[in-house]
Amino acid sequence: ILLFSPPACRYCGTFWDQYRLCSTQLCRQLVLTCQQCQQKGLTACCPLCQEKGFTLALAPSRQTFKEECECTGTRQRVPVESMPVPGCSPL
Numbered sequence: 001i002l003l004f005s006p007p008a009c010r011y012c013g014t015f016w017d018q019y020r021l022c023s024t025q026l027c028r029q030l031v032l033t034c035q036q037c038q039q040k041g042l043t044a045c046c047p048l049c050q051e052k053g054f055t056l057a058l059a060p061s062r063q064t065f066k067e068e069c070e071c072t073g074t075r076q077r078v079p080v081e082s083m084p085v086p087g088c089s090p091l
Helices: 035-039 047-058
Strands: 019-021 030-032
Touching: none
Parallel strands: none
Antiparallel strands: 019 030
């Protein structure tokens, strides 16, 4: 049995299936944020990135941030399959 949870807004939980890029310039992770939450300024992938965005807006030349945020470590990764190399035997 496969259980499927419908896509929902990161902030309010409303059904939403349109991904956007995180609004924090250096992050750019995909985030589900509904139109109502976008209008409220909630456009980042996580609270840490939301705060980074506010900080950069207030003092854009002073701060630099790493691309990592609290959701970077927990997000799903695309699996990488190794391709056989012609002439080499598999391990």
